[in-house]
Amino acid sequence: xxxxxxxxxxxxxxxxxxxxxxxxxxxxxxxxxxxxxxxxxxxxxxxxxxxxxxxxxxxxxxxxxxxxxxxxxxxxxxxxxxxxxxxxxxxxxxxxxxxxxxxxxxxxxxxxxxxxxxxxxxxxxxxxxxxxxxxxxxxxxxxxxxxxxxxxxxxxxxxxxxxxxxxxxxxxxxxxxxxxxxxxxxxxxxxxxxxxxxxxxxxxxxxxxxxxxxxxxxxxxxxxxxxxxxxxxxxxxxxxxxxxxxxxxxxxxxxxxxxxxxxxxxxxxxxxxxxxxxxxxxxxxxxxxxxxxxxxxxxxxxxxxxxxxxxxxxxxxxxxxxxxxxxxxxxxxxxxxxxxxxxxxxxxxxxxxxxxxxxxxxxxxxxxxxxxxxxxxxxxxxxxxxxxxxxxxxxxxxxxxxxxxxxxxxxxxxxxxxxxxxxxxxxxxxxxxxxxxxxxxxxxxxxxxxxxxxxxxxxxxxxxxxxxxxxxxxxxxxxxxxxxxxxxxxxxxxxxxxxxxxxxxxxxxxxxxxxxxxxxxxxxxxxxxxxxxxxxxxxxxxxxxxxxxxxxxxxxxxxxxxxxxxxxxxxxxxxxxxxxxxxxxxxxxxxxxxxxxxxxxxxxxxxxxxxxxxxxxxxxxxxxxxxxxxxxxxxxxxxxxxxxxxxxxxxxxxxxxxxxxxxxxxxxxxxxxxxxxxxxxxxxxxxxxxxxxxxxxxxxxxxxxxxxxxxxxxxxxxxxxxxxxxxxxxxxxxxxxxxxxxxxxxxxxxxxxxxxxxxxxxxxxxxxxxxxxxxxxxxxxxxxxxxxxxxxxxxxxxxxxxxxxxxxxxxxxxxxxxxxxxxxxxxxxxxxxxxxxxxxxxxxxxxxxxxxxxxxxx
Numbered sequence: 018x019x020x021x022x023x024x025x026x027x028x029x030x031x032x033x034x035x036x037x038x039x040x041x042x043x044x045x046x047x048x049x050x051x052x053x054x055x056x057x058x059x060x061x062x063x064x065x066x067x068x069x070x071x072x073x074x075x076x077x078x079x080x081x082x083x084x085x086x087x088x089x090x091x092x093x094x095x096x097x098x099x100x101x102x103x104x105x106x107x108x109x110x111x112x113x114x115x116x117x118x119x120x121x122x123x124x125x126x127x128x129x130x131x132x133x134x135x136x137x138x139x140x141x142x143x144x145x146x147x148x149x150x151x152x153x154x155x156x157x158x159x160x161x162x163x164x165x166x167x168x169x170x171x172x173x174x175x176x177x178x179x180x181x182x183x184x185x186x187x188x189x190x191x192x193x194x195x196x197x198x199x200x201x202x203x204x205x206x207x208x209x210x211x212x213x214x215x216x217x218x219x220x221x222x223x224x225x226x227x228x229x230x231x232x233x234x235x236x237x238x239x240x241x242x243x244x245x246x247x248x249x250x251x252x253x254x255x256x257x258x259x260x261x262x263x264x265x266x267x268x269x270x271x272x273x274x275x276x277x278x279x280x281x282x283x284x285x286x287x288x289x290x291x292x293x294x295x296x297x298x299x300x301x302x303x304x305x306x307x308x309x310x311x312x313x314x315x316x317x318x319x320x321x322x323x324x325x326x327x328x329x330x331x332x333x334x335x336x337x338x339x340x341x342x343x344x345x346x347x348x349x350x351x352x353x354x355x356x357x358x359x360x361x362x363x364x365x366x367x368x369x370x371x372x373x374x375x376x377x378x379x380x381x382x383x384x385x386x387x388x389x390x391x392x393x394x395x396x397x398x399x400x401x402x403x404x405x406x407x408x409x410x411x412x413x414x415x416x417x418x419x420x421x422x423x424x425x426x427x428x429x430x431x432x433x434x435x436x437x438x439x440x441x442x443x444x445x446x447x448x449x450x451x452x453x454x455x456x457x458x459x460x461x462x463x464x465x466x467x468x469x470x471x472x473x474x475x476x477x478x479x480x481x482x483x484x485x486x487x488x489x490x491x492x493x494x495x496x497x498x499x500x501x502x503x504x505x506x507x508x509x510x511x512x513x514x515x516x517x518x519x520x521x522x523x524x525x526x527x528x529x530x531x532x533x534x535x536x537x538x539x540x541x542x543x544x545x546x547x548x549x550x551x552x553x554x555x556x557x558x559x560x561x562x563x564x565x566x567x568x569x570x571x572x573x574x575x576x577x578x579x580x581x582x583x584x585x586x587x588x589x590x591x592x593x594x595x596x597x598x599x600x601x602x603x604x605x606x607x608x609x610x611x612x613x614x615x616x617x618x619x620x621x622x623x624x625x626x627x628x629x630x631x632x633x634x635x636x637x638x639x640x641x642x643x644x645x646x647x648x649x650x651x652x653x654x655x656x657x658x659x660x661x662x663x664x665x666x667x668x669x670x671x672x673x674x675x676x677x678x679x680x681x682x683x684x685x686x687x688x689x690x691x692x693x694x695x696x697x698x699x700x701x702x703x704x705x706x707x708x709x710x711x712x713x714x715x716x717x718x719x720x721x722x723x724x725x726x727x728x729x730x731x732x733x734x735x736x737x738x739x740x741x742x743x744x745x746x747x748x749x750x751x752x753x754x755x756x757x758x759x760x761x762x763x764x765x766x767x768x769x770x771x772x773x774x775x776x777x778x779x780x781x782x783x784x785x786x787x788x789x790x791x792x793x794x795x796x797x798x799x800x801x802x803x804x805x806x807x808x809x810x811x812x813x814x815x816x817x818x819x820x821x822x823x824x825x826x827x828x829x830x831x832x833x834x835x836x837x838x839x840x841x842x843x844x845x846x847x848x849x850x851x852x853x854x855x856x857x858x859x860x861x862x863x864x865x866x867x868x869x870x871x872x873x874x875x
Contacts, residue, residue, distance in 0.1 A: 060211035156183030234773030236869035268565035280329035359396035411440035460495035485545030593632030627684035649676035763795035765872035
C-alpha cells in the first residue's frame with residue numbers, strides 16, 4: 018500500500034517553500050519494477066546528506082551527517098526522518114529561512130537501487146541490503162537500525178558500504194570531498210556559507226576517479242566464465258530565458274533596441290495562487306534575497322505568469338552600476354535594487370511565446386502601467402535608428418544595447434532574434450591564479466585569467482588584470498582565492514611568470530573590460546569590473562562578435578518567409594514544439610542549414626519518415642512507402658522491391674529533405690542497406706537502450722564495454738547519440754551477408770554482453786527485463802527495420818538531434834540529447850574534422866568472430 022506523507026506535509030508551508038507538496042504515487046513503476054534513489058546535499062542548520070530510497074510510492078529517507086563513504090570500515094550514522102514524495106527526487110533550490118529545513122539543497126547523486134530480498138520485510142526488520150547504480154555511488158550497501166539512543170523519536174541507523182568492486186579506502190578516496198557537485202546542475206554548496214555556487218570546472222574531470230575502471234569481457238575462441246495556450250498542467254514549473262547572440266552590427270531587418278543593463282538576469286514566476294518565485298538565469302531561487310521586489314511583484318496580482326527582466330542598481334547619474342549592485346547584496350539592501358522588466362512569455366494563463374515581441378511587450382506595459390511601486394520598471398524601446406542609439410549609449414558609458422527582431426517569438430535558448438551590441442570589449446573570465454603584490458599593495462598584484470577553448474575542450478590562459486581594484490576589493494577577493502589555492506597549474510601551456518604565481522581552483526568568475534585580443538590569445542589594457550556569481554565557470558569562453566550574415570547562420574535561425582530551399586512551407590509560423598518554441602518553418606530552415614551534413618547519411622538508402630502533423634506531443638505515424646504522398650523532390654525506388662505496398666523512398670538532396678518537413682516529417686530513419694541492394698546489409702546498428710532511470714554514467718560505461726568487445730573482435734565501429742536516452746554503435750560491413758545472418762550476429766553480441774555482465778546488460782527486450790540494465794537492441798538489423806539517421810531531429814520536447822561523435826568525445830558527453838536544433842550549429846562550426854572521417858564498408862564477419870562470442874555461425 019502507498020505510504021502516507023502526513024508528517025512531510027505538516028512540517029511545510031507550501032505558500033513559502035518551493036518544495037513539492039506531498040502526494041503519494043501509487044504503482045509508479047509497478048510494471049517495470051525500477052526503483053529510484055537520490056542523495057541530496059542539504060545546508061540546513063547543519064550540513065548533511067539526505068539519503069532517499071523509493072519504496073511503496075514515496076522516498077524513505079535518512080539524514081546522513083557526514084555523507085556516504087566508499088570505505089566498508091566507515092559506519093556512517095543515518096537518522097531516519099519522514100518520508101518524502103517521489104517528486105522531491107529532482108528538487109534543487111533554496112528552502113527559505115524560517116521554514117523547516119531552511120537552506121540550500123542540491124542533488125548530489127541519483128540513480129536506481131535494487132533491493133536484495135524483500136525490501137518491505139527487510140526495512141521493517143531494520144536491516145536493508147541493496148545495490149546502488151548511481152552517478153557517484155555503486156555496488157552493495159547496507160542500512161541497519163541500531164540500538165543507539167536517538168534524537169527524540171527518530172531511529173538511528175548505520176549506512177555501510179559492503180566489500181566489493183566499488184569499495185575504496187577512505188584515505189585513498191573520499192567521494193564526498195572529491196565529488197561535491199550536483200549531478201543535475203553542476204553547482205556546489207559552499208560548506209562554510211551554506212550557499213550554492215557554480216561548480217569548479219575541474220569537477221567533471223574527477224568523475225573518472227570516482228569508481229575503479231570496469232574491466233570489459235574479452236571474447237575468446239572458447240567459452241569463458243565472465244565476468245499554445247497554457248492550460249491546466251501545461252504551465253511550466255521552470256522556464257529558461259531567451260539569450261542574445263553577440264554581434265558586430267545588426268543584420269538587415271526591423272529591429273527594436275533597449276539598453277543592455279549591467280545587472281543580474283532574473284525570471285519571475287507567478288503560480289496559480291499568485292505566489293511569486295524569482296529565479297536566476299541558472300535556475301537558482303533568489304526570492305529570499307529580494308523580499309522588497311517580491312512584495313511589489315505580488316502587488317501586480319498575476320497568476321500563472323512568467324516575466325523576464327534584469328536587476329540593477331543605478332548610480333548618481335542614473336546609469337546601471339554592477340559593483341553597486343553587488344554591494345547592495347553584500348549589505349542586504351534589496352530596496353536599492355530596481356527590476357527592469359522587458360518580456361512576458363506567459364501572462365495570466367496565456368502562453369504568449371508565439372505572439373510577436375511587440376504584443377508581449379504591450380501586454381507587459383499594460384500590467385506595469387497601473388503599478389504604483391518604486392522597484393519595478395518597464396524597459397523602454399528607443400525610437401531611433403541603430404547608429405544614433407548605439408552612439409548615444411556608448412557616449413553615456415553604457416555597456417551597449419540589445420537588439421530584438423520585430424515580430425519574433427520568445428524561445429528558451431540563445432537566439433539570433435536577440436543580439437547584443439557592446440560599446441567596448443567586455444566579458445567574463447575564469448580566475449586561475451594571482452601574482453604577489455608590489456609596493457604598498459597587499460593581497461595580490463594581478464589576477465591571472467583563463468577562458469575555455471571550445472575547439473580544444475580545455476581551459477587556456479587569457480592574460481592578467483591588475484587595475485580596477487581598490488584595497489578593500491583586493492582584500493575581499495584575496496580571502497576567497499586563498500580558500501581555493503592548489504599546487505597544480507589549472508591551464509595547459511606556458512603562462513608568463515608561472516613560477517611566482519599562486520594557482521587556484523578555476524571556480525571564481527570575474528568580468529573585465531579590455532582594448533583587444535592579441536594574436537597570442539591574451540587581452541590588452543584590461544580593467545577589472547567585478548566578480549560574477551551568476552555564471553558558472555565552465556561556460557566561460559572567448560566571446561567573438563559575429564558579422565550580420567553569421568548571426569543567422571551560426572544559430573541555425575532564419576527569418577522564414579514560407580519558402581525554404583525552393584520548397585513552399587505552408588503554415589511556416591505554426592509552433593511544432595512547445596519546449597523550444599520552434600516552428601515548422603524553423604525546422605525546415607534548420608534542415609536546409611545542415612543539409613551538407615545530413616544528406617550524405619540519407620542518400621543511397623531507403624528512408625522511413627516519422628511524421629508529426631500536430632507537432633511534438635501530437636499524434637505521429639511512421640511511413641516507409643511513398644503511396645500517394647506527394648513529397649517534393651523525393652526519390653521513389655523501384656516498386657518491384659515491395660509490389661504489395663508501393664515504392665520505398667530515398668532522400669538524396671536538400672529539396673527532398675525540406676519537402677518531407679513540409680509534409681509534417683520531423684524524424685528520418687534509414688535502413689542498414691543501400692537502395693541498390695536492399696537484401697544485403699552494409700552495416701549493423703547496436704542500439705543501447707537503457708532503463709530510463711539509470712544514471713548517465715551507466716550509459717557511458719556500457720558503451721565503453723561494448724566498444725571494447727568490438728575492438729577484441731577486430732571490428733571497427735562508429736558512435737552517434739540517439740537524441741533520446743541511449744547510444745548507437747554502428748559497425749560498417751561489406752555487403753556479404755543476408756539479413757538473417759546480420760540479425761543473428763548482432764543478437765550474438767547482445768547475448769554475449771548479457772552472459773558476461775548480467776548485472777549490466779539484458780538480451781531480452783521490454784521494460785520488465787530492462788530494470789537497472791541496458792538492452793542491446795539487435796532488432797534494428799532485419800529486413801525493413803530502420804534506425805534514426807545521423808543528424809535527424811527527434812520528435813521530442815526540445816527537438817534533440819541524433820549526432821555522430823568521435824570516440825574520444827564519449828566521456829565528455831553529458832547526455833544522448835545533448836545537441837538540439839538550437840545548439841547543433843555551434844558544434845558543427847567548431848569541428849575541424851568530420852567525426853566519422855574514415856568510415857568504410859569493407860569489414861567481413863568471419864567464423865572466428867562467432868567463436869569468440871560463444872555463438873554458432875549459421
